[in-house]
Amino acid sequence: MKRAVYIHVPFCKKICSYCDFCKVLIRDEWVNSYIKALANEIDEYYLGDEVKSIYIGGGTPSALKLIDLLKLFEVIRKFKRSPDCEVTFECNLSDINDTLLKVLRENNVTRISIGIESFNPNMLEIMNRESDFKDALNKINLCKYYKFNNINIDLMYGIAGQTLNDLKEDLKLFLKLPVTHISTYSLIVENNTVIKLKNIGNVSEDLEAEMYDYIVRKLRGAGFNQYEVSNFSKVGYESIHNLTYWHNEEYYGFGLNASGFIDDVRYTNTASLTNYLNLKYDRDSMLMTKKQKMDDEIMLGLRLVEGINIKEFNEKYQEDIFELYPIKPLLNNKDLILKYDRLFINPNKRYVMNSILLKMI
Ligand code: SF4
Structure with a gap:
């Protein structure tokens, strides 16, 4: 069974209020050392086997400057890819432009994942994010111009104050975007997030259930196949990478706080950027019974x-x-x-x- 690879790029230009992923505000002086530490980690732990998917996530990989992005792709070239290897790159809408897309094309990225989450101004303000429908449509069409036909967008719902109508409006706009995959997330209020500190919670359980039910019906009606509890795709566009997780198959995780599952061992890297940059990966490992x-x-x-x-x-x-x-x-x-x-x-x-x-x- 071929393995998958997850690469974590922990840098963001802005921090979303609900986010508990391992991330930091981007600082140029860290990025270069980070890519070197990542290269070193891969040299140390990659077993040289052929991989069926590479997922470059974060953080915000698209936040990297062109020169750093090129270095990152140079590092990723170490993996022996199967001929049909799926390579996903996570982007923020605002980072998508001709230059980025050309680099992704030249480096054999096959799938783009864009964190849109919502177009509702109130929700966006709470989330500390920005998305504009016209901009999204233009950027996704630009992706298609560069022959990226496998595009995922993320939808978040269930933040206190959101109504079913708000969600319906969001979905109406989401379905106007020419994408092949939609991942949905019901808000989870995690500790140490801004929304937790501000005491912003979820909608009621009943409304959340109603929202979920509406999403499933609406997306199915629009030709999206629900293949996982929160993930929907056009036929043939299921995420190979995420299916690896759900099939309980093995995968490498490289980068700050990345997790992997190799040779029956589940592991998670250090969450300390200082340690990681000093090549101390401090893997927390457990042999699975x-x-x-x-x-x-x-x-x-x-x-x-x-x-x-x-x-x-x-x-x-x-x-x-x-x-x-x-x-x-x-x-x-x-x-x-x-x-x-x-x-x-x-x-x-x-x-x-x-x-x-x-x-x-
Ligand atoms: S949700 Fe994504 S973009 Fe927002 S802070 Fe977290 S990692 Fe960064």
Whole structure:
């Protein structure tokens, strides 16, 4: 099974109020050392195998200056890519221009992911973000001009104060954009974020459920296939990289606070930029037991609409999934459905997926 690669670029030009990712405001003097530390990490830990996807995320990779971006791509050239390797690059709308797109094209990027989140001025103000519909349309058309046909946009919903109508307006605009993939996120208020400090919460649970239901119906109606609980794509444009996670397959994680799963070991790098720049990756590693791997496979696999293939699961682990997990009561309760060896969450109960998973594990 080929592995995937995640590369973390922790620099942003502005900090969003809800963000708890590992990121810092960009400072030129750090970027150069960071790329050197990244190159060193890859030299130390990459096993030289062929990879099926590379995901350059962050942070905001598009915040890098051209010269740094070229250095980053030079580093990424170390990976042996399979012929159909998916290479995703995360962008902020404001960074998209001819120069950036030419560089991405020349470096075989195949997929662009843009964090739009919302076009609603009130939501954007709360999130400390900027997005404008006309600008988004122009920039996405520019991406298409440079032959990027695989484009994801992110949608966030569920921030206190947002109404169902606000969401409907957002979705109406999102669906006017010529993209092939939409990732949706219901706001999670994390500790140490600005919204937490300002006491800004979520919409009520009932409204959140109504919003989720509306998103699913609207996107499906517009020809997007829901392949994961929060991810929708046109047929053939599912994210190869993210499917690696949900299939519980192995992947490298390189960069500040990046996580990986290699040779049955899950690891996370240091979150200290100082340590990372000094080549102290301080990997926090854990060898996964068979039980932990099976639990992960179930937790991740049930996020997928198609769920888990129980025959493959039993063969892979030489176990009987029915003997190890309380599947029968969940089937009786119609939380889970079993059809042609596939075990999946009842589509009507996807919204309470987490509680079903807790009962399962
Ligand atoms: S959400 Fe993205 S762009 Fe915003 S601060 Fe976090 S990493 Fe940076």
